[in-house]
Amino acid sequence: MEARGLERRFDGGRVQALRGADFVVREGEFVAVMGPSGSGKSTLLQLLGALDRPSGGEVLFRGEPLGAVHDLAGFRARTLGFIFQSFHLLPTLTAAENVQVPMFEMPWPPRERRARAEALLAAVGLGERLDHRPATLSGGERQRVAIARSLANGPQLLLADEPTGNLDSESAGKILDLLERIHAERGMTLVVVTHDPRVAGRARRTLRMLDGRVVSDEDQREGAPCSS
Amino acid sequence: MLFLTVVLKNLLRRPARSLLTLAGIAIGVAAVVALTSVAWGFEGSWERAYAARGTDLIVTKVTSQSPMPAPFSESKRAELLRMPHVRQVNGLLSDLVSIEESPTVLVFGWEPGGFLWEHLHLVQGRWPADEKEKTAVLGVVAADILKKGVGSTVVVETGEYTVCGIFDSGALVENGAVILTLPQLQQVTENEGKVNFFNLRLDPGTTPAELEDLRAAIRARFPGFSAFTAGEVAQNNSAIRVAKAMSWATSLLALLVGAVGVMNTVLMSVFERTHEIGVLLAIGWRRSRIVRLILYESMVLSLSGGIAGSALGFAAVKLLQWSPILRGKIEGEVSPGLFAVALSVALGLGMLGGLYPAYRGSRLPPGEALRYE
Amino acid sequence: MRSVRPLCAVGALGLAAWAAQYTADQLIARIMDAQKTSGFRTRARLIRTSAGTGAEEVTQLLIKGRREGEAAEVLYQALWPPAVRGQALVVQRRPGHAAGGFFYEPPDSRRPLTAELLARPFFGSDLSVEDLVEEFWSWPSQRVAGREALEGRACYILESRPPAGAATAYSLVKSWIAPDLALPVRIEKYFRDGRVAKRFTAERLLKQAGGRWAAARVVVSPAGGHSRTVLEGTKSERDLLLPAEQFTLEGLKNSLAAATP
Known part of the structure; x- marks a missing residue:
């Protein structure tokens, strides 16, 4: 996945969230995007997730510009998984039902949807909590449900926006363990936007953003120190 | 899910x-x-009532407001009978009357021996013997509303009538009605020699085109009158x-x-x-x-x-x-x-x-x- | 300013209409003219309701009237219940004479309208026989006492007082007359001691064929409020030619005999 000269302006140009971001994310990488509030991290994530259109520049996925993708919803459904800071589960649905919500876009019968949801919840350690509603789950458990949901349709790219932002440090650690494990086991590309250095510490690579630009690109595996 | x-x-x-x-x-x-x-x-x-009576055409005076057409002379009967395809003509008088303690009841006056009576089933008692007898028959619902049985007396306008029978018809409009012989209702409502509907039976096999011709002929012969089929009368009823x-x-x-x-x-x-x-x-x-x-x-x-x-x-x-x-x-x-x-x-x-x-x-x-x- | 002027004009017209004074005689003449017909037949129900129990007594009535020149006759006949069936009040009016008539009771009793009979309730209702016989608008003392709007309708208040020595229970009758309807919409009758004896209210005012207005319901509320009576018309025909025979003792006897099994 590649970003070329990405720009995004809001309010008729008065607010400039991105001022020309360039970088490449290779398949299977675990990349952390760091930066202070207002540096443009979340905007960048929405552009990568095809939820928003850039004001300038383009995003390419496997060499193809997202602007040219005919069925963006289908692309999001099959290729991407989203994880949000505040989970965004549907409050009226149980854990198993929440995980099935994205599956309506796949040609699977109800029974298969249920089986997949159960398997995914078991994989994130919630096999015993299938029929609990979000309100009866802890923050960490909710984020696990959200992660299971993001994996529902077997995506190739996971986009996470501050996944530990609303969690205490113990839960946060467990969620990071889980994300790391998924990344390792399923070999999927993982882009995490965060300002938590512990999250960045788990990533192989950290992009630092300031005022809408990528200001540094560090690869931990090559021994570059991580400063915070 | x-x-x-x-x-x-x-x-x-x-x-x-x-x-x-x-x-x-x-x-x-x-x-x-x-x-x-x-x-x-x-x-x-109403449609059931007319269908059960075997009425093919209803001739009445066109009225815009009143729920009941105004009475007219029954002398038109002879002329109607002479028209093509018309086999039987029954004149009837109908009125909404406040009887005893009930607000309004439908009262019919039917020709003794006419075909209208044929479709009613007598539940109790007998039919009026002749047009001189001061008797009435009540539909089952009317009998219930007025709390009358065979032998009781019912007062219709100035007249007092002995209930001689209770009948059942397939249609509520008739079951809720009191039926007198036509001359009795004419007398008691001071409408001697008058009816407000003619029910016509036509020859079997009359084609729709012939029916239309007959209707046109009736309208032409009797200005201000109209001939309806059973379904239309209900549709033209102001209520x-x-x-x-x-x-x-x-x-x-x-x-x-x-x-x-x-x-x-x-x-x-x-x-x-x-x-x-x-x-x-x-x-x-x-x-x-x-x-x-x-x-x-x-x-x-x-x-x-x-x-x-x-x-x-x-x-x-x-x-x-x-x-x-x-x-x-x-x-x-x-x-x-x-x-x-x-x-x-x-x-x-x-x-x-x-x-x-x-x-x-x-x-x-x-x-x-x-x-x- | 341009839009104000027509408004003023309309207002002035309205005032002019309001200011068109009617005298007492003109008001009475309007009502009498509107009611004039060769003959009429009305079917009505007289319903008396007791305030305490709410029990209703229904009397079915046939009311017929005929006019010949300036003379007029009105017949009020009970059709039901059986206890009073056939009983009838016949009121006869001739110009220059007090109202006369008789009360018929089957099979052949004919009683003149005595003071005692006039004071009796009319078929058990809150109306007295006098209420149907006495024509207070022909009393010599009539005056317009003022104007009042009743339910948004401009009315003249007419005060009628009986002459000394008249055989009436009342000392004053006030009528609220709507000149545009040529109809009294409320009447109050007063006892000699000045108390209201009863109030008549016209309801369900309907415009009849020919542009005439009529009340399909009259509510009679006597003083004390222990009961009230509603006279409700169920059917009405006008401009009939009714034979004089129907208003005589013989006629009543014959019609009753013909109508009974």
Whole structure:
């Protein structure tokens, strides 16, 4: 996945969230995007997730510009998984039902949807909590449900926006363990936007953003120190 | 999990609001059902009565306002009998009369020995012996309303009549009526030599074209008169026309109010869930699925309201039928056809009320919806 | 300013109409003219309701009238219940004479309208026989006492007082007359001690064929409020030619005999 000269302006140009971001994310990488509030991290994530259109520049996925993708919803459904800071589960649905919500876009019968949801919840350690509603789950458990949901349709790219932002440090650690494990086991590309250095510490690579630009690109595996 | 589960659980998220909207629709649909049921039932009852009498054509004076046509001379009978295809002519006088303690009862005067009597089944007693006898027969419903049996006396205007029989007809309009012989009713209402309807039986095998010719000939020969087929008389009855117009007007109003109510509810729930719609779009839902979600929600709401409203409407008709003023006069029709109409009205409401919110919901840009808190 | 002027004009017209004074005689003449017909037949129900129990007593009535020149006759006949069936009050009016008539009771009793009979209730209702016989608008003392709007309708208040020595229970009758309807919409009758004896209220005012107005319901509320009576028309025909025989003792006897099994 590649970003070329990405720009995004809001309010008729008065607010400039991105001022020309360039970088490449290779398949299977675990990349952390760091930066202070207002540096443009979340905007960048929405552009990568095809939820928003850039004001300038383009995003390419496997060499193809997202602007040219005919069925963006289908692309999001099959290729991407989203994880949000505040989970965004549907409050009226149980854990198993929440995980099935994205599956309506796949040609699977109800029974298969249920089986997949159960398997995914078991994989994130919630096999015993299938029929609990979000309100009866802890923050960490909710984020696990959200992660299971993001994996529902077997995506190739996971986009996470501050996944530990609303969690205490113990839960946060467990969620990071889980994300790391998924990344390792399923070999999927993982882009995490965060300002938590512990999250960045788990990533192989950290992009630092300031005022809408990528200001540094560090690869931990090559021994570059991580400063915070 | 089924898609419908999501729809239902969304509606249950705000049970009070959903229930109130549902109640609004139910009341609207109930009004539609009750009025339509009565209008259809009334019309059906007259149609059944004429069909059972074996009446092919009804000749009467055209009136615009009064529920009963004005009496006219029965001397036209001979001329009608001479017209082509006319086999039998029965004159009858009908009037709405306040009898004893009941507000109004339909009273018929029928020719002794005429064909109108043939379709009635005597439940008790006997038929009037001749036109001189001061006797009356009562429909089963009329007997019940007036609390009369064979041998009791019923006072119609200035006349006092002994009830000689109780009959049953297939049609409520006749079951709720008192029947005297024509000369007796003419005398007591001071309408000697007058009737206000002729019932005509035609030759078997009269073609529709011949029937049309006959009607034209009757209109030409008797200016101010009209010849109706059984179905048309009911349609031309001013009371039925008013009932039907009212049922249409109410339906339209209910439809409008209901649609606005549904739209309000669904639109509010869409605005409340702006962020959630953003999430659904982010996890890959197509806009068409968002449209479906919102439309289904409004349709489930209005359909449940429609079912509840139909039940309520049919119950209201039953109650109306037993109210002292309307007892024996209306007969609500409770038919699958009417139920289908009620459900279509409800479904129409759901579509109408859900379309705009669905459009609004699906037009939300996902990024913006996600940023919306 | 341009829009104000027509408004003023309309207002002035309204005032002019309001200011068109009617004298007492003109008001009475309007009503009498509107009621004039060769003959009429009305079917009515007389319903008396007791305030305490709410019990209703229904009497079915046939009311017929005929006019010959300036003379007029009105017949009030009970059709039901059986206890009073056939009983009838016949009122005869001739110009320059006090109202006369008789009370018929089957099979052949004919009683003149004595003071005792006039004071009796009319078929058990809150109306007295006098209420149907006495024509207070022909009393010599009539005056317009003022104007009042009743339910948004401009009315003249007419005060009628009986001459000394008249055989009436009342000392004053006030009628609220709507000149545009040529109809009294309320009548109050007062006892000699000045108390209201009863109030008549016209309800369900309907425009008849020919532009004439009529009340389909008259509510009679006597002082004390223990009961009230509603006279409700169920059917009405006008401009009939009714034979004089129907208003005589013989006629009543014959019609009753013909109508009974």
